[in-house]
Amino acid sequence: xxxxxxxxxxxxxxxxxxxxxxxxxxxxxxxxxxxxxxxxxxxxxxxxxxxxxxxxxxxxxxxxxxxxxxxxxxxxxxxxxxxxxxxxxxxxxxxxxxxxxxxxxxxxxxxxxxxxxxxxxxxxxxxxxxxxxxxxxxxxxxxxxxxxxxxxxxxxxxxxxxxxxxxxxxxxxxxxxxxxxxxxxxxxxxxxxxxxxxxxxxxxxxxxxxxxxxxxxxxxxxxxxxxxxxxxxxxxxxxxxxxxxxxxxxxxxxxxxxxxxxxxxxxxxxxxxxxxxxxxxxxxxxxxxxxxxxxxxxxxxxxxxxxxxxxxxxxxxxxxxxxxxxxxxxxxxxxxxxxxxxxxxxxxxxxxxxxxx
Numbered sequence: 001x002x003x004x005x006x007x008x009x010x011x012x013x014x015x016x017x018x019x020x021x022x023x024x025x026x027x028x029x030x031x032x033x034x035x036x037x038x039x040x041x042x043x044x045x046x047x048x049x050x051x052x053x054x055x056x057x058x059x060x061x062x063x064x065x066x067x068x069x070x071x072x073x074x075x076x077x078x079x080x081x082x083x084x085x086x087x088x089x090x091x092x093x094x095x096x097x098x099x100x101x102x103x104x105x106x107x108x109x110x111x112x113x114x115x116x117x118x119x120x121x122x123x124x125x126x127x128x129x130x131x132x133x134x135x136x137x138x139x140x141x142x143x144x145x146x147x148x149x150x151x152x153x154x155x156x157x158x159x160x161x162x163x164x165x166x167x168x169x170x171x172x173x174x175x176x177x178x179x180x181x182x183x184x185x186x187x188x189x190x191x192x193x194x195x196x197x198x199x200x201x202x203x204x205x206x207x208x209x210x211x212x213x214x215x216x217x218x219x220x221x222x223x224x225x226x227x228x229x230x231x232x233x234x235x236x237x238x239x240x241x242x243x244x245x246x247x248x249x250x251x252x253x254x255x256x257x258x259x260x261x262x263x264x265x266x267x268x269x270x271x272x273x274x275x276x277x278x279x280x281x282x283x284x285x286x287x288x289x290x291x292x293x294x295x296x297x298x299x300x301x302x303x304x305x306x307x308x309x310x311x312x313x314x315x316x317x318x319x320x321x322x323x324x325x326x327x328x329x330x331x332x333x334x335x336x337x338x339x340x341x342x343x344x345x346x347x348x349x350x351x352x353x354x355x356x357x
Contacts, residue, residue, distance in 0.1 A: 034057055110282075125154070129149075249266050
């Protein structure tokens with residue numbers, strides 16, 4: 001995070017500073033993760049009120065607080081109307097000041113895997129800020145943006161949602177140069193209401209692009225007519241697992257005996273052979289999406305090839321561990337959407353075919 005004073009922060013979040021201005025080098029909403037010099041933001045939810053833990057935050061080293069009501073504490077505080085809104089405002093401003101090239105990712109399935117793939121590809125080009133774990137909601141996204149520094153050359157931000165309007169909000173904070181909906185599927189229908197609601201919600205990511213901004217669209221799974229209006233003034237780049245009509249697609253897909261895909265990646269500037277360390281044919285589609293995104297910020301074929309081959313395992317997403325000579329554990333326990341479950345069944349069938357326990 002860039003260093004700010006409480007006076008600066010009060011102006012950014014439209015708040016009233018009570019107490020003396022000090023320098024802030026870290027922001028947190030979690031009393032378990034407070035470092036000396038941190039600003040603690042007291043969020044309020046349906047079932048919790050972090051104001052109740054303000055004293056605990058101060059005892060652990062918080063230098064100042066953002067609160068919705070003035071508290072009797074020994075440190076300075078900024079009083080705001082809505083602490084969650086203030087978190088968003090602060091994250092957006094830090095990100096804006098750092099001026100990194102920004103890629104935003106959403107989708108019903110695979111967005112975390114795509115994020116990890118892109119970060120691995122771009123790491124050879126420069127310093128990359130990217131979403132940690134699944135910090136992809138209206139609290140996690142601004143916390144990610146607050147980690148931005150001027151040394152970051154790229155920001156890879158994952159945007160999740162369980163209701164309409166959430167991605168529109170986090171995209172507005174993120175202000176991406178390039179945006180992608182990895183796919184559209186029946187996930188979180190309790191919040192979206194229907195598959196059409198999913199299409200509407202995921203398509204909100206393109207609203208945050210400026211005119212002429214780069215929008216990546218999956219020919220295999222997208223919002224159809226729901227996105228026509230918002231994409232009308234954007235630069236649309238298409239990708240697909242195997243549809244040769246797309247700008248980016250794969251062909252000649254084969255699988256190793258351990259389930260790792262090998263394929264030819266086709267791009268507007270030529271083709272390259274790619275081998276994945278992640279198992280499962282469904283990750284070919286994720287790799288094509290990641291390659292398409294990374295290309296928009298200057299990644300070369302060699303960097304794509306190297307980045308995908310050197311990708312570390314993503315925990316709980318087809319994370320394979322050989323327990324002994326006869327048993328192999330495939331941990332894909334993170335997700336339970338319909339496409340994710342189908343991919344898991346297909347993957348298990350493939351292992352049976354190759355006689356891997």
